[in-house]
Amino acid sequence: MAEFEPVLLANIHKTDSHTLPVYQAAGGYAALKKVLAGMSPVDVVELVKASGLRGRGGAGFPCGLKWSFLPKDHPGPIYMCVNADESEPATFNNRILMELDPHHVIEGIIIGCFATRASTAYVYVRYEYPTAFQRLQQAIDECYASGFLGKNIQGSPFSLDIFMHRGAAAYICGEETGLIESLEGKRAWPRIKPPFPAIEGAFRKPTVVNNIETMANVPHIVNRGADWFKSMGIPSTGPKDPGSYGPKLYCISGHVNKPGCYEMPLGITCRELIDRYGGGVWKGRKGKAAIPGGLSMGLFTEKEFDTPLDFAVPGKVGCLGLGTAAVTVMDETYSMIDYLHNACRFFAHESCGQCTPCREGTSWSERILTRIKHGKGRLKDLDILLSIAGAIGIIPGTTICGLADGAAWPIKNAINKFRGEFEDHIKRTNPTGYAQEEPAEALQLVELVH
Amino acid sequence: MPAPPTTATPVLTPAMRAEIEAFIPRYPTKQAVTLPALHVVNEHLRCVPMEAIPEIASILELAPAQVYDTLSFYGFFKPSPCGKVRAWVCRSISCALRGGEEVLSALSDKLGVKAGQTTADGKVTLEFGECLGLCDFSPAMLAGTKVYKNMSVEQVDEVAALLKEQADQHG
Known part of the structure; x- marks a missing residue:
């Protein structure tokens, strides 16, 4: 494999990386211009399908396939909901993209809306991300002022509005239909599927729900092509495995020396992430366990640290999946x-x-x-x-x-x-009661401060 | 829910109403403005009093119970005013691994309130947060829009003073 070149985090260390001039100086909005100049929505869907891009929010559903489920020739409106309710414990990659490179995210959203023929996008940002919210809003304002949003974007027939929508501290709003219900002004109770959002989503209209990091991949696929994307990661092992292609933002936190967010091709092992990027387990201790991809995914034992973090393998050691690829390390002293x-x-x-x-x-x-x-x-x-x-x-x-x-x-x-x-x-x-079989007495538990 | 008193002064000022109404064109239904409206009221009053609910409902052409249903789902909106600064100390796993719960406990002792309560001077509401997405800086706290990074129990005196200072700046 060729030397890996980060693309998702390529801009974040630049001064004023969140502003339009800096983003454009780095080639920003070239992908959008390319799309508007010579591609049809179907072309973009097919390109993303061919790239093998799978959703980065946790479920790993193939993005192009999701887009292709929208009804053909629908009179509209079609909505896009961008899931920026990043709440899975230990996960913060979306926050970094939104705070430090919001135009990157927005370019992906605009191209995604073009591909899906969505006329309005709502970006649902969790309440706990005030800076991300403000940076995205500022970027959206810059886009309207520069003709990247609004009517007839860059003189094309394509028009799009993006609106920010603020959450109110509820994890369930990251579930796509919970998000839609919350957007509609209701309690965020997830919906029974089907109908899937592609058929009946926000405001009972066809809707795509995509994650921030997923959208950030789209401009690069347009610029560099599906083959470039597929040159990274772990190839499909059979017809039932869509593969794990492209770059991924891995988060690492907990008992390591250097907690942070690092970009790598999909499939790095948990151990490599800990040792090479996380600076090793802190205080010279040994690792005991690690959460592979957000709290929901379960637990690796230290022996399982060599598991590749792709969409397929964590499930083979008893974990729920790759999830958000946010690793949390626990050292040998932790209970x-x-x-x-x-x-x-x-x-x-x-x-x-x-x-x-x-x-x-x-x-x-x-x-x-x-x-x-x-x-x-x-x-x-x-x-x-x-x-x-x-x-x-x-x-x-x-x-x-x-x-x-x-x-x-x-x-x-x-x-x-x-x-x-x-x-x-x-x-x-509990030396006197550990073997007790009868139902436990309802205890007045310790008074919890929190 | 008690019926709103008909003669009382409205809770929503004309400015708040205008802010809420400005959201309406963004969505195909008025109900979708519920969460933005609750945020507008909360930003102004540091709470959403019961009396505001029928007023919001009337702007959005909803039954007050619909607004209340949504409000009550989110533990975020409180019926009586929070402190000038709301501070959420993260208690989820990445912060807990690096002492987050001890920081919350120490800050709670220092401020003389439990999580969920407001200091007697009305300046700070201390709360626990579930993963704030600041795991690269754990243990972390979000206070208003300000992030406190890599906290430790040793720093709580200083942090408590900074929170009070932040509250004073909010006037």
């Missing part, structure tokens, strides 16, 4: 009980409450973990946790969206991969 308590508390807090298995299952898990953490655990609790984890989510077919699968995976991986540690903790902290 898996604390990890799982943190994970269960997060999902209990963020379950939207629509589906009973998720609403009850996540809060029940949190209560059990709180009890275990504070020395009131029973060995039986581990099996109860596994039975909850096995019963909630899209995979067992009991919930509308995948939040509960994301809540289940940390439980499954932590207990199955670190069962000895859980058992030892329970026996050590």
